[in-house]
Amino acid sequence: MILEAAMLQVKPDRTGKFEHDFREASDYICQISGYLGHELQKCLEDEHKYLLLVRWETLEDHTEGFRGSPQYLEWKRLLHDYYEPFPIVEHFTRIYP
Incomplete structure (x- = not known):
């Protein structure tokens, strides 16, 4: 899992x-093959800051599958204008436990 x-x-x-x-927008991301779930957390110290976590089966499910899909175009249309600055997206794999 990524x-x-x-x-x-x-x-x-x-x-x-x-x-x-x-x-x-959440309706669009969950349609993608390899999607396992997502959540959005709001920061308690900064009301304009959120943490988006998305679980994927593989890195390519996100970088190629989602980002290359018509669903991503809708996600982008709905959300990308809200960000300042534009977010850096990083991917992690579990080490422990």
Whole structure:
């Protein structure tokens, strides 16, 4: 399993709309082969900061499958305008336990 992690910094005064649109965008990501689940966490210290975690079977399920899909275009249309700066996406694999 691969864990995708992205720290999302949402533009001021847009968090409510972002959270609404994120729910809609979630319908698209879960349609992708190799998708295992995702969650969005909101920072307690900074109301504009979110942590997105997505679980994939393989790295390619995200980098090629999702990013090369029509569903990604909808995800992008719904969400990419909210971020400032644009997030860095990193991938992790479990070491322990």
